Amino acid sequence: MNILFYDTKSYDRDSFEEKRCQYPNLKIDYLKSELTPATAKLAKGYDAVCAFVNCDVGTETVELLHQCQVRLILLRSAGFNHVDIEKARAFGIKVMRVPGYSPEAVAEHAMVLALAANRRIHKAYVRVRENDFSLGGMLGFNFYRKTAGIVGTGKIGAAMARICKGFGMEVLAYDKYQNPELDFVEYVSMDELLARSELVSLHCPLTDDTYHLINRETIRKMKDGVVLVNTSRGGLVKTEDLIEGIRARKFFAVGLDVYEEEKRNVYEDRSDEILESSVTARLLSFPNVLITSHQGFFTEEALGAISETTLKNAVAFEKGETTGNEVE
Template sequence: MKILFYDTKSYDKESFEAKAKDYPDIQIEYLKSELVPSTAKLAKGYDAICAFVSSDVGTETIEVLHACGVKLILMRCAGFNNVDVEKAAACGIKVMRVPGYSPEAVAEHAMALALAANRRIHKAYVRVRENDFSLGGMQGVNFYKKTAGIVGTGKIGAAMARICHGFGMNVIAYDKYQNPALDFVTYVSLDELLAQSDLISLHCPLMDETYHMINRESIQKMKDGVILVNTSRGGLVKTADLIEGIRARKFFAVGLDVYEEEKKNVFEDRSDEIMETSITARLLSFPNVIITSHQGFFTYEALDAISETTLNNAMAFTKGERTGNEVEVE
C-alpha cells in the first residue's frame, strides 16, 4: 500500500517512520503541504492519504481524491467533523480514524489548563521573570470539594472524571450514554450540570446538535465564577458569547486548547503575520484566559499510539478486515 502523508511535521515523520519498520508492505511519502482541493491531486497513484483534524477533507477534496484513485482516507486523529463522510461513501472511499490514541494525554492537558488558568500560572511566570514577586491578581480557588461537570464521558471524558475525582471533587456528568465504569459519577441533565458545576470541561464531539452548545443562553445558566475548559472542538463554544460572558465577569477562568478560528493557526508559527480576525487576540487580552495550540494530544505516548493505530488501520483495509475504527455514514 502506498500512502501519501499530508501536513507533515517533524514529530509526525519521526513517530511514523519508527513504526513503519514493522509494516514492510506499507510505503509512505511525506508532504509538508496541507490537504486542500488543490493539493489533493498529488495523491494520484497512491492507495491512501493520511490527513489530520485541520485538513480540508470536504466534498471538493474527496472528489479530487476519487479521481486520483484513492480508496482510503486515514485520519490520524479521533475527530472527523472536517470530513464529508457521505461524499466519501458515495465515492467508495473508506474513512478510518484513531478514536482512542491516549485519552489520558488530553484529559491531563485539560486539568493542566484548569489549574493554570485558576492559579494564573501564565501571569505568575511572566511576572517572576521580571523580578516582580507580588501576588495581586493571582488568587485562585480550591478544587477540593468543588463540583466538576464533565460534558461527554467517552474515553477522554472518563479520564478527566477520574482526575477530578482524585482531586477530591464531586463529579457530575452529562452524556446521552452513561459510562458504567464511572460508578463515582452522578449523571444529570445538561441544565443541571451548567447550574451546579464549579468547573466545566467539554469532552464531546462536534456535531450539529453540539455546535455552539456553549452560548449566551447556556452561559447564563452557569454559576457565577465558573471555570470553563475546552480541549475537544472549538465549534462547541460560540466565541462571541464566551467573550461577552468573560466581560460580564461570569467566568473565574477559561482554558482553551481549541477555539473557533484556530484552523490556520494549528501547529504553525504565525508570529510575523497579521491575523485575519481579532477573536484570538481578544481572548488573549483577558488575564483569566489561557489558550494553547491544540496540543492536548501531544505526548510521546499519544504519537506512538496514533502511528501504530493508523498503520494497523491501513493493513486491515488491505486485508478486508474491520477494526472498529471505520467512520460510517449514519
C-alpha cells in the first residue's frame, strides 16, 4: 500500500519511521503541505492519504481524492469533524481514526492548564526572569475540596476525572452515556454541573449538538470565579461570549489548548507575521488566560500510539479486516 502523508513535522516522520519497519508492505511518502483542495491532487497514484486535525478534508478535498482513486483516509487523530464523512462514504472511501492514543496525555495537559492558569505560572515565569519577585496578582486558590465538572466522560474525560479525584476534588460529570468505571463520579445535568463546579473541563467531541456549548447563556449559569479549561475542540466555546465573560470577571482563570480560528496557527511558527485575526491577541491580553498550541496529545507515548494504530489501520484495510477504528 502506498500512503501519502500530509502536514509532516520532524517528530511525525521519526515516530512513523520507527514503527514502519514492522510493516514492510507499507510505503510512505511525506509532504510538509497540509491536505487541502489545492494539494489533494498530489495523491494521484496513492492508495491512501494520512491527515491530521488541521487538514481540510471537506467536500471538495474528498471529491478530488476520489478522482485520484484514493481508497482510504487515515486520520492520525481521534476527532473527525474536519472530514466530510458522508461524501467519503458515497465515494466508497473508508475513513479510519485513532480513537484512544493516550487519554492520559490530554488529561494531564488539561490539569496543567487548570493549575498554571489558576496559580498564574505563565506570569510568574516571565516576572522572575526580569528579577521581579513580587507576588501581586498571583493569588490562586486550592483545588483540594473544590468541585470539578467534567463535560464528556469518554477515555480522556475519565482520565481527567481520576486526576481531579486524586487532587481531593468532588467530581461531577455530564454525558449522555455514563461511564460505569467512574463509580466515584456524580452524574448531573449540565445546568447543575455549571452551577456547582469551581473547575469546568471540556472533554467532548465537536458535533452539531456541542457547537458553542459554552456561550453567553451557559457562562451565566456558571459559578462566579470558575476556572474553565478546553483541550477538546475550539468550536465548543463561542469566543466572543468567552471574552465578554472574562471582561465581566466571571472567570477566575481560563486555560485553552484549542480555540476558534486556530486553524492557520496550529503547529506553525508565525512569530514573524502579523496575524489576520485579533482573537488570539485579545485572549492573551487577559492576565488570567493561558493558551497553548493544541499540544495536549504531544507526548512520546501518544506519538508512538498514534503511529502504531495508524499503520495497523492501513494494514487491516488492505486485508479487508476491521479494527473498530472505522468512522461510519
